[in-house]
Amino acid sequence: MVAVPAAVTQAVDRLSAEFDKLNTTQKYAVGVAGGVTALFMASKLLFKATEKSKPSTFELTGGSIDSSKVKEEFDAYADSYGKNAGEGIVDRSKTVHLVDIFYSLVTDIYEWGWGQSFHFSPKLPNKDLRASEAAHEARIAALLRLKPGMKALDCGCGVGGPMRTVASVSGAHVSGITINQYQVDRATAHNLKQGVAPLTDVVRGDFLNMPFKDATFDGAYAIEATCHAPKLELVYGEIFRVLKAGSYFVSYEWVSTHKYDSQNPEHVKVIDEINFGNGLPEMRTWKQAEDAGKNVGFELVMSLDLATASVVAGPWQNGSSGGAQPSTAWYERLRMGKFTHAINHGMVTAVDAIGLAPKGLKEVHHMLVEVAKSLIKGGETGIFTPMHLLLFRKPE
Ligand SMILES: C=C(CC[C@@H](C)[C@H]1CC[C@H]2C3=CC[C@H]4[C@H](C)[C@@H](O)CC[C@]4(C)[C@H]3CC[C@]12C)C(C)C
Numbered sequence: 001m002v003a004v005p006a007a008v009t010q011a012v013d014r015l016s017a018e019f020d021k022l023n024t025t026q027k028y029a030v031g032v033a034g035g036v037t038a039l040f041m042a043s044k045l046l047f048k049a050t051e052k053s054k055p056s057t058f059e060l061t062g063g064s065i066d067s068s069k070v071k072e073e074f075d076a077y078a079d080s081y082g083k084n085a086g087e088g089i090v091d092r093s094k095t096v097h098l099v100d101i102f103y104s105l106v107t108d109i110y111e112w113g114w115g116q117s118f119h120f121s122p123k124l125p126n127k128d129l130r131a132s133e134a135a136h137e138a139r140i141a142a143l144l145r146l147k148p149g150m151k152a153l154d155c156g157c158g159v160g161g162p163m164r165t166v167a168s169v170s171g172a173h174v175s176g177i178t179i180n181q182y183q184v185d186r187a188t189a190h191n192l193k194q195g196v197a198p199l200t201d202v203v204r205g206d207f208l209n210m211p212f213k214d215a216t217f218d219g220a221y222a223i224e225a226t227c228h229a230p231k232l233e234l235v236y237g238e239i240f241r242v243l244k245a246g247s248y249f250v251s252y253e254w255v256s257t258h259k260y261d262s263q264n265p266e267h268v269k270v271i272d273e274i275n276f277g278n279g280l281p282e283m284r285t286w287k288q289a290e291d292a293g294k295n296v297g298f299e300l301v302m303s304l305d306l307a308t309a310s311v312v313a314g315p316w317q318n319g320s321s322g323g324a325q326p327s328t329a330w331y332e333r334l335r336m337g338k339f340t341h342a343i344n345h346g347m348v349t350a351v352d353a354i355g356l357a358p359k360g361l362k363e364v365h366h367m368l369v370e371v372a373k374s375l376i377k378g379g380e381t382g383i384f385t386p387m388h389l390l391l392f393r394k395p396e
């Protein structure tokens with residue numbers, strides 16, 4: 001038996017005595033008020049559960065995929081990659097669908113283990129991870145010369161971490177597009193909760209065929225997103241179309257660097273692993289990315305790998321560097337997290353064993369543990385960068 005303190009029993013007795021004294025109408029009114037209060041509190045609790053800033057281990061889902069289909073969809077995703085070296089996604093016409101599946105599988109895990117910004121960042125001296133991440137996002141607002149009253153496009157917006165920074169620092173309105181409905185729902189809820197809803201909107205759509213009129217935006221950006229396109233010209237061409245003449249487009253591109261040797265089987269293997277664990281059809285070289293922009297009509301204003309601060313083209317081409325070397329390499333955050341990833345895998349395995357995680361989520365997590373190792377190898381060897389900055393301008 002639980003001992004109830006005397007003060008509590010006395011208070012309950014007093015209240016029920018008072019209730020007995022009421023007439024029927026008064027009792028009815030008290031009942032209705034109690035019911036309304038209970039409903040209000042329950043809805044608050046429910047709202048809180050769906051609006052959590054990040055999911056807990058027990059709440060990991062397969063995004064827009066029904067939980068009974070997660071394993072099946074993951075297997076189909078895995079089978080879509082060719083077994084030959086350098087092959088990537090075999091049927092490129094399925095890329096957009098596969099990327100949508102990929103993001104249903106990983107979005108909760110990313111938010112749970114990384115945060116609301118699905119990208120890497122160069123670490124700034126004497127600044128922590130979050131400050132460096134925000135600076136990497138704010139750089140975009142500066143490069144695009146965004147101001148209040150302007151309209152910007154976030155091409156491949158994820159759950160909206162970057163759009164909230166860009167809208168807040170610039171005062172411009174940011175429209176985000178993502179292929180994944182689950183991300184639209186998460187991004188919209190975060191925007192509302194964080195007070196940036198009036199400056200933002202998020203739509204589900206394919207960035208190869210965007211639901212926006214020609215010349216809609218005063219600036220556009222893509223953070224680690226256009227690497228998912230089956231062909232870079234297709235997405236760059238769409239961005240060119242929806243931009244106003246004279247405005248800028250900036251991309252942080254995933255590309256192989258000049259250190260990558262397509263004849264070196266070890267290099268090819270690392271890049272294949274990166275493609276598979278990140279939903280990429282193939283990897284482009286930095287030169288192919290530059291050329292893709294020029295092919296669709298853009299002027300190249302700046303081309304710079306922020307991982308090494310080495311300028312390829314831009315205002316500092318004559319000798320000086322394009323910025324300071326990052327104080328810590330971008331992949332250090334992954335390397336330092338290796339121990340945490342192992343613990344996370346243990347937790348995902350446990351919730352899988354007791355039936356609280358959708359079947360297949362354990363396999364998705366294992367894929368991410370493995371890809372973290374490949375990304376570290378790509379970074380250490382210098383054959384790959386996730387942050388090649390390309391600044392383009394649509395001619396007047
Ligand atoms: C731009 C893209 C995504 C970049 C990164 C945000 C993600 C790349 C690899 C991801 C992760 C790897 C290991 C995971 C870990 C095992 C897990 O326990 C917690 C989440 C990870 C840290 C996860 C987080 C996001 C990444 C760093 C691509 C897709 C184009």
Ligand SMILES: C[S@@+](CC[C@H](N)C(=O)[O-])C[C@H]1O[C@@H](n2cnc3c(N)ncnc32)[C@H](O)[C@@H]1O
Pocket residue numbers: 096099103116117118119155156157158159160161162177178179180183205206207208222223224225226228229
């Ligand atoms: C690695 S996430 C980056 C998200 C965001 N830029 C950030 O930094 O947080 C890549 C994003 O590109 C989006 N994406 C990939 N292919 C797409 C397509 N064909 N159309 C629209 N969005 C796409 C994904 O849905 C995802 O939101």
